[in-house]
Amino acid sequence: MDTFRFLARRLLQGLAALLLIAVMNFLLVRAAPGDPATLLAGESGAADEVFLQQLRERFDLDRPLPQQLATYLGQLAQGDLGVSYRQQQPVIDLILDRLPATLLLTGTAFLLSLAIGVALGVWASVRAGTWKDSAISLFATVFYAMPVYWLALLAVLVFAVWLPWLPAFGYETVGGGHTGLARMLDIGRHLVLPAVVLAMFFMAVYARMTRASMLEVAGMDFVKTARAKGLPAGRVLRAHVLRNALLPVVTLAGLQAGAMVGGAVIIETVFAWPGIGRLLFDALQQRDYSLLLGTFLVTAALAVLFNIITDVAYTLVDPRIQLR
Amino acid sequence: MTIDRRELLSAGAAGLGWLAAGFSASALAQASGHTLNIALFPEPNGVVAGLGSTGPAQTVIGNIYDGLLRFDEKLQPMPNLATEWTVSPDMKVYTFKLKKGVTFHDGKPFTADDVVFTADKLMRTLNPRVRVAMASVESVKALDPHTVEFRMAIPYAAFIQLFDSSTLPIAPKHLYGDDVTKPLSPNPVGTGPFKFKEWQRGSFIHLVRNEKYHESGLPKLENVYWHIIPDGASRAAAFESGKVDVLPGGMVEFFDVGRLDKLPNTDVTLKGHEKLCPMAWMWMNHRLPLFQDLKVRKAVMHALNRDAMAKVVWQGFAKPSTGAFSHQTQFYTPQVPQYPFDTARARKLLAESSYKGQAVRLLPLPFGESWMRLAELIRQNLTAAGFKVDLQSADLPGTIQRQSGWDFDLTLTYMFQLGDPALGVARNYVSSEIRKGSPFNNVGGYQNPKVDALFERGSREIDPKKRAEIYADIQRTLSEDVAAAWLLDLGFPTVYRSKVDNLINTSLGLIDSLGRASIKSV
Numbered sequence: 001m002d003t004f005r006f007l008a009r010r011l012l013q014g015l016a017a018l019l020l021i022a023v024m025n026f027l028l029v030r031a032a033p034g035d036p037a038t039l040l041a042g043e044s045g046a047a048d049e050v051f052l053q054q055l056r057e058r059f060d061l062d063r064p065l066p067q068q069l070a071t072y073l074g075q076l077a078q079g080d081l082g083v084s085y086r087q088q089q090p091v092i093d094l095i096l097d098r099l100p101a102t103l104l105l106t107g108t109a110f111l112l113s114l115a116i117g118v119a120l121g122v123w124a125s126v127r128a129g130t131w132k133d134s135a136i137s138l139f140a141t142v143f144y145a146m147p148v149y150w151l152a153l154l155a156v157l158v159f160a161v162w163l164p165w166l167p168a169f170g171y172e173t174v175g176g177g178h179t180g181l182a183r184m185l186d187i188g189r190h191l192v193l194p195a196v197v198l199a200m201f202f203m204a205v206y207a208r209m210t211r212a213s214m215l216e217v218a219g220m221d222f223v224k225t226a227r228a229k230g231l232p233a234g235r236v237l238r239a240h241v242l243r244n245a246l247l248p249v250v251t252l253a254g255l256q257a258g259a260m261v262g263g264a265v266i267i268e269t270v271f272a273w274p275g276i277g278r279l280l281f282d283a284l285q286q287r288d289y290s291l292l293l294g295t296f297l298v299t300a301a302l303a304v305l306f307n308i309i310t311d312v313a314y315t316l317v318d319p320r321i322q323l324r
Numbered sequence: 325m326t327i328d329r330r331e332l333l334s335a336g337a338a339g340l341g342w343l344a345a346g347f348s349a350s351a352l353a354q355a356s357g358h359t360l361n362i363a364l365f366p367e368p369n370g371v372v373a374g375l376g377s378t379g380p381a382q383t384v385i386g387n388i389y390d391g392l393l394r395f396d397e398k399l400q401p402m403p404n405l406a407t408e409w410t411v412s413p414d415m416k417v418y419t420f421k422l423k424k425g426v427t428f429h430d431g432k433p434f435t436a437d438d439v440v441f442t443a444d445k446l447m448r449t450l451n452p453r454v455r456v457a458m459a460s461v462e463s464v465k466a467l468d469p470h471t472v473e474f475r476m477a478i479p480y481a482a483f484i485q486l487f488d489s490s491t492l493p494i495a496p497k498h499l500y501g502d503d504v505t506k507p508l509s510p511n512p513v514g515t516g517p518f519k520f521k522e523w524q525r526g527s528f529i530h531l532v533r534n535e536k537y538h539e540s541g542l543p544k545l546e547n548v549y550w551h552i553i554p555d556g557a558s559r560a561a562a563f564e565s566g567k568v569d570v571l572p573g574g575m576v577e578f579f580d581v582g583r584l585d586k587l588p589n590t591d592v593t594l595k596g597h598e599k600l601c602p603m604a605w606m607w608m609n610h611r612l613p614l615f616q617d618l619k620v621r622k623a624v625m626h627a628l629n630r631d632a633m634a635k636v637v638w639q640g641f642a643k644p645s646t647g648a649f650s651h652q653t654q655f656y657t658p659q660v661p662q663y664p665f666d667t668a669r670a671r672k673l674l675a676e677s678s679y680k681g682q683a684v685r686l687l688p689l690p691f692g693e694s695w696m697r698l699a700e701l702i703r704q705n706l707t708a709a710g711f712k713v714d715l716q717s718a719d720l721p722g723t724i725q726r727q728s729g730w731d732f733d734l735t736l737t738y739m740f741q742l743g744d745p746a747l748g749v750a751r752n753y754v755s756s757e758i759r760k761g762s763p764f765n766n767v768g769g770y771q772n773p774k775v776d777a778l779f780e781r782g783s784r785e786i787d788p789k790k791r792a793e794i795y796a797d798i799q800r801t802l803s804e805d806v807a808a809a810w811l812l813d814l815g816f817p818t819v820y821r822s823k824v825d826n827l828i829n830t831s832l833g834l835i836d837s838l839g840r841a842s843i844k845s846v
Contacts, residue, residue: 034721038728038762040369051452052761087525088371098526156561168561174528174549175359206325272553272562274526281554282367 007308014304018297022076025296026069029289036085036287037061037300059085059289072293081297084283085254091294095276100300101171102275105267106260108191110197114253116290117203122212128215136211148263152197152270159193166193169272194271198263202256209252213245220244246317254310258303327549339468358546358843360824362560362570362834364529370510371520372531373442373495374450374504377592379835382490383572384550387531387837388429389493389514392420392439393484395831397598399654399743401484405434405494405515405538415479415786420487422470426538428496429519431755438465443474446504453747457486479786482744488599489516490835517543517839527552537839544842556692560584569824572834573597573816578639578694581817589822594641594815596833601650601741601748602816604642606702606734606809607727614684614733619677621806624734625663626670627709628702637697641817645810647748648802650812653741655795660803670709683714687727687735690720698811699736727763737749738814739764743831745795746783753798753807754779770807 037055056062060071077083081091124136143151160168167190178186190225217223218241226236264277272278276295283291314321368381373389375381392406401409406420409618426434444464447454460480465473486492496513512520515538518531529550533543551568553559560576562568565586573596576584585592608615608624615621630644643651647660684706688699694718703713718726727735742748751757753777757765775798782794802808818834820827823844830836 018530033718033719033725035725035728035761036721036725049759049761052457088370088375094525101526153557153561156558161561162563164565168565168567169553169558170551170567171527174361174551175530175547269554272527272551272555272558274524276842278526278554283365285720 003312006311010308010311014301014308017304018301022073022293022297023069023131025293025300026072029287029292029296030068034287035061036249036289039286052183052215075296081294084288084291086283086286086288086291090292094279094291095294095298098274098276098279101273102264102268102277104187104191105194105198105275106257108195108265109202109263110253110257110260111130112195113199113202113206113256114249116199117206118210118246118249119268120203120207122214122237124207124211125214125218126237128211133211140207142204143200144182144204144208146200148197148201149266149270151200152194155197156195156270157250169195187236194273195283196269197271198260198267201263202252205252210245210249213248214241217241217245241279243317247314250310250313250317254306254313257306257310261299261302358544359549360545360547360570360838360841360843361551361568362572363553363562363568364550364572365552365554365559365574365575367526368529371506371523372495374446382835384529384531385493385512386489386832386835387518387548387839388493388512388516388520389489390516390837391487391492392422393487394836395485395488395599395743397595397831399599399831400487404489405439406487409484409486413765415481415483416476418474418476418483419467420472420474422472423499423538424470426515427536429513429534430496430499432496432498434494434496434515435469436472437469438497439472440464440466440493441490441500441531446495446500447492449504451491454486454491457483457747479784480746481504481783481785481791482746483748485599485742485744488832489837490832509691516544517837518548521547539839543837543839545838548838552723552765556580563819564650569821570827570834571819573818576819577692578637578817579640580639580783581819582639584819588818591822592819593828594817594818594829596831596835597814597816598652598831599743600832600835601652601743602738602814603645603650603741603810604698604736604738604812604814605645606691606736606811607732608809609730609733609735610769610771611730612733614679617678618806619673620679622663623670623673623677623679623807624706624711625806626666626673627705627810628809629690629705631665633698633701634702634812637694638812638815639699641815642812643673643815645813647810648753648801648807649745649795649799650741650813652743653749654744655792657792657796657799659796660799662803663806665705667705667708670719674710679711681712683712685714685733687718687723687732688715689736689738690723691738695736702734702736711805724763727767728761730760730767730769734809736768736811737763737767745798745810746779750779750783753802768808770805772801772805772807775801775807776803 036059037052040055044047060068083089084091084094120136124133127133156168159166171190172183172186176186215222223236223240226240261277264275265281267273268275268277269281279291280295283295342813362378364383365473366380368384369375371381371384371388373385390405392404393401394404396399405423405426407423408421410419422436422439428434443458448458453612457480460476461474461531462477463475467473486513494515517534517537517737519534521530521532523529533546537543551562553562556576559571560580562670563571564587578840581592608621610616622677634640634642646658646662649656686699686703689695703715726732733796739752740748753766753770755771756776758769759765769804778794782791782798785791785794802809818828825842825844826840828834
């Protein structure tokens with residue numbers, strides 16, 4: 001029951017946060033310079049006043065800002081995210097269309113970074129002071145410092161151009177006509193480069209944090225006691241050290257889940273991955289207000305959700321922590 | 325749960341097999357012939373006639389729809405949906421005879437009513453450029469199912485240039501209701517060589533061969549895929565890795581073109597932009613006292629090293645402009661006052677001018693690396709001549725807002741001159757086109773009643789010789805006044821695989837159809 005009350009309260013808090021985020025996003029997006037009507041008119045040769053006015057009227061841009069905000073919030077209350085100016089389609093459809101690709105990319109990258117990063121960190125900590133430990137630290141430092149855009153281009157150059165092992169862009173082979181398992185395999189091949197590149201930064205962070213946390217916990221009295229009791233080294237490591245050392249890692253994982261979409265904007269742009277990050281980038285470039293606000297809101301909702309999941313995960317890692 | 329080493333190894337082996345299987349399946353898919361893969365960016369807002377106004381939209385639209393005419397590289401009209409056409413001696417009546425037996429992709433016949441609807445209603449409502457031209461038109465009538473007559477209230481000498489597939493793509497009247505601004509289904513229907521098949525937003529647009537195309541033997545390709553790839557470096561990598569066959573002009577940075585050109589079985593061409601004649605220049609804000617001083621404007625012109633811009637920034641794929649008209653625009657003349665690169669002369673002019681050492685705000689064009697390098701070179705040139713330059717960057721929406729709101733001292737732009745000065749040049753210099761809110765008109769605020777009158781006469785004059793004289797006078801006057809700082813007649817190199825035949829065969833290049841393109845050795 002406690003868990004139920006906790007979740008209900010956190011969801012309500014999340015909704016309140018989302019309302020605040022929606023209002024702030026609305027105001028910030030309108031404060032940015034750039035008129036969607038002028039951009040929509042494009043390079044057609046003579047975006048005259050009549051044409052621009054027609055566009056502004058069509059998208060309600062000619063009304064005062066408070067009225068536009070009221071309309072927007074009214075729409076939100078009914079679960080309507082509006083219509084994209086540029087693509088002339090409901091924002092929710094566009095987002096739902098792209099969301100699976102982003103979830104696949106970020107989910108894979110999340111699991112990769114967490115699994116390999118933690119494993120590397122544990123491995124380095126039990127070999128602290130050896131050349132293997134130093135090698136992992138060097139690996140972590142390099143990938144921590146390397147800009148993701150540069151790493152992405154490097155990966156394309158090496159694995160798609162020089163060694164043409166993997167596709168350089170896209171979600172699947174266009175015109176390949178794959179179905180069923182063959183299609184899944186094809187998508188998997190396209191996923192390798194973007195997911196690995198997106199994972200590298202957090203993989204490095206996990207490795208460093210897990211190593212430091214493991215070494216810290218390993219020096220604590222209860223671990224010494226466990227060893228003194230004659231427990232096998234492997235069990236001490238798993239049940240005592242690792243379990244306690246994972247708490248900061250869980251915190252970081254929660255933050256990463258929210259931050260992933262930001263990284264996905266760059267990755268999806270470089271690898272032409274048709275996800276929500278690119279949708280957001282395109283909407284920003286075009287000042288497609290409704291689409292921009294929609295993508296912001298959905299990504300914020302995901303971040304709120306991941307936060308709640310992180311809180312629940314704490315209790316799983318450390319039963320002493322209670323949800324309240 | 326525990327995983328032992330053996331399980332881990334077998335899982336790894338399965339993963340490798342998984343990758344290998346995917347690789348071979350993909351390799352097979354790539355090997356199919358008669359398919360052309362083209363990079364595209366930004367993603368079009370729509371590919372329905374009239375609703376897609378940007379270059380990328382038009383490159384797709386030009387394959388789905390036909391125009392009445394096509395234009396060769398000398399901008400001379402050729403038949404397309406119109407088999408023949410006549411223009412009355414006073415240039416007030418245009419009569420088009422339409423091809424018989426043509427059908428739209430949905431099987432319905434193409435008739436004169438579709439032309440009347442497209443020109444007089446659809447495009448007049450949706451396309452500002454057509455609306456301006458149609459202001460001179462008194463009536464558009466279907467004389468019979470295969471004859472259309474445009475009757476002009478006043479002659480408009482550039483009128484014939486409107487009938488290409490990018491400006492007037494002929495749309496099917498039977499699919500539209502009363503409200504032409506209401507978007508149709510995303511499935512566009514035209515008479516063009518390719519039919520719309522699929523658009524996966526963010527990924528690709530797929531067109532397939534129109535088996536019932538009205539020109540026998542065409543199109544030769546079975547499929548055309550436009551791959552939407554947002555990053556320039558990734559587009560270059562996509563070409564290098566063989567995933568795309570064509571990089572249309574402007575799709576990769578100019579410094580990448582030379583490198584790609586050296587790849588085996590790769591060609592580069594500058595053809596296919598004759599009708600668009602893209603030209604880059606720098607607006608000087610004539611509303612500011614500083615730029616009302618002719619000596620300051622002349623100092624700017626002498627300060628600019630346009631040869632370096634063409635050779636270094638554009639890697640040789642551009643020519644220094646000689647004046648307000650691109651060398652590919654009709655009635656171009658180089659016989660106008662020139663302002664060669666001469667820093668000493670610029671410094672002298674500046675010293676004699678009203679310039680007091682204040683910072684001049686230069687707003688670049690955020691269209692990629694090359695445009696930023698151009699702005700940096702300009703700042704370097706102007707600084708050497710004694711100007712203090714403040715380079716102020718913004719993203720595209722911000723830049724357009726500042727340009728259209730006249731909030732700049734100097735700003736870069738590039739525009740299409742559209743072959744005829746009445747279509748693509750006049751709007752940049754006549755005072756009636758000084759209208760806040762649009763970045764595609766006389767943004768600099770230049771005003772000269774003589775130039776206004778000459779442009780008006782030029783657009784109405786029907787004798788080509790007299791038009792040439794009028795436009796020569798205009799070019800001289802604009803150069804004497806230094807109405808803007810003209811920089812480069814831009815080249816947009818198209819990079820493509822040598823196996824592609826007949827990729828570009830009109831003055832609109834890839835904006836026109838790929839109906840005649842084919843792949844050799846297939």
